[in-house]
Amino acid sequence: MxxxxxxxxxxxxxxxxxxxxxxxxxxxxxxxxxxxxxxxxxxxxxxxxxxxxxxxxxxxxxxxxxxxxxxxxxxxxxxxxxxxxxxxxxxxxxxxxxxxQPLYRYLGNERLVRRVPVNATIGDMDREDTVEMARAAVEEGFDCIKVKVGARSVDADVARLRAVREAVGDGVALRADANGAWDREQAERALHELADLDLAYVEQPLPADDVAGHSGLRENGVPIALDESLASRQVADVLAAEAADYLVLKPMALGGPDRARQAARSARQAGVTPVVSTTVDAVVARTAAVHVAAAIQEVPACGLATAEWLAEDLGPDPAPVADGECEVPQAKGLGVREVG
CATH class of the missing domain: 3.30.390.10 (Enolase-like, N-terminal domain)
Known part of the structure; x- marks a missing residue:
């Protein structure tokens, strides 16, 4: 080795x-x-x-x-x-x-999968810039946008999301990611204010260890996704607590593509939707995450458009993003060449 x-x-x-x-x-x-x-x-x-x-x-x-x-x-x-x-x-x-066979088939999907949907991510910025970025993402072909919230006041973030919804229309899926920034009172108020925006979900509204709080938030009618909670809690425990409608699965943090694939199966069995993301990895792990997503039938838009975070990479990208989709390599195995 x-x-x-x-x-x-x-x-x-x-x-x-x-x-x-x-x-x-x-x-x-x-x-x-x-x-x-x-x-x-x-x-x-x-x-x-x-x-x-x-x-x-x-x-x-x-x-x-x-x-x-x-x-x-x-x-x-x-x-x-x-x-x-x-x-x-x-x-x-x-x-x-x-x-x-390609890795995604080795992971259990017998169907041919050429592409998986991905979301665009918009970081913390003022309302005007947030709207401009959202419009640009739609023009690039994305039909799912995730907006980072939580660094500003609840009112400011609600205003940003409302402006994005107005700008992109109802045909674009809209997600909000608080990265655990809100307390329960703030989260309750935010979900109440956002209830009419038809959000796909709000990701990690509460701190990672507040699994019970997330379970309670689901009563507000806005779907809840958990991400950071999976860094310290077993997937089985989060599912047993009925704390999420979506689980954001990072293969690197879960310990491998095999564990991420099994977590997706467990989520689906519990009526929870899996989404695959990365930890801003290099091309080898990022491509593996694409295969994990391709191994999940009817997977929603995933957080795989992260290559742009790297100024340099380990090799050519066999899974480029275009028109809101990520290409799935069809070569034997992972499909990554000339790395190192």
């Missing part, structure tokens, strides 16, 4: 719960399985996964454990999500190549 560190500058600073970052650091993993080479990516993100150092340690001990046991044991005993993601992805890539 080969472990290759990388560092990629971002096109703009990324704010996280643990501070602002200006580059994405991680590891490319290559391993041999069944006579072919699989490639995986571990790109830790503060607040979502283990640290960079802990990720490297987990990857470094994996080859010895595999020689003593097998890769199944390695996956079961690797608790660090980003490290496990790299190992699980590399194995899945190799196995899909051996099976002569």
């Amino acid at each position: 080969e472990i290759e560190p990388f560092s990629l500058p971002l096109s703009r600073p990324l704010s996280t719960a643990s501070g602002t970052i200006e580059e994405r650091e991680g590891f490319l993993v290559r391993l041999e399985y069944g006579g072919v080479t699989g490639v995986g990516e571990a790109t830790p993100l503060p607040g979502w996964t283990e640290s960079y150092g802990a990720c490297h340690e987990a990857l470094a001990r994996a080859p010895d454990l595999a020689r003593e046991e097998d890769w199944g044991v390695v996956l079961s005993e690797t608790s660090e999500p980003a490290a496990r993601h790299a190992l699980a992805l590399a194995l899945a890539d190799a196995r899909a190549k051996v099976d002569n």
Whole structure:
């Protein structure tokens, strides 16, 4: 097994719960399985996964454990999500190549899927700029827009969303993402004010640990999506609490494409809709997330249009975004070439 560190500058600073970052650091993993080479990516993100150092340690001990046991044991005993993601992805890539099928079919979808829908994301900005960005996204072919809220007052964010709805019309799906910024009183007021805008959902209105509060918010009639809550809570626990109408699944944070696919199955069985997103990953993990989305039948627009966050990447992008859709690679395995 080969472990290759990388560092990629971002096109703009990324704010996280643990501070602002200006580059994405991680590891490319290559391993041999069944006579072919699989490639995986571990790109830790503060607040979502283990640290960079802990990720490297987990990857470094994996080859010895595999020689003593097998890769199944390695996956079961690797608790660090980003490290496990790299190992699980590399194995899945190799196995899909051996099976002569693209990764999304290896993950369980027997149908041909050429594209998956994606949403445009608009960050925190004033009302006029928010509307301008929304109009530009629609002109580019997006029919689903997510607007970041929570950094301003509830009234200001409600006004921004109303202006966007008026500008883009009823034919565009509109989402709001608060990133856990509201308390229960603010969230209740916001949902009441937004009830007539036909929002697809409000994402993470309350802090990540307030699962019970999210369950109560669902009574307001506006669908609730959970994202950050899945960084510290098991998917099964969130589903059991009936805290969400949608789950935003990040394969890197969940520990691999296999776990993300299983989480999607569990969500659907519970009547909850899965959405796939990334942790602003490089091309290997980002493409894997596209395959996870393609493995989910009738998946709604996903948060996969994140390549623009990177000023540089590890290789050519086999899953470009155009007209609000992301192309799904049809080559054997992951479909990523010339990385490193």
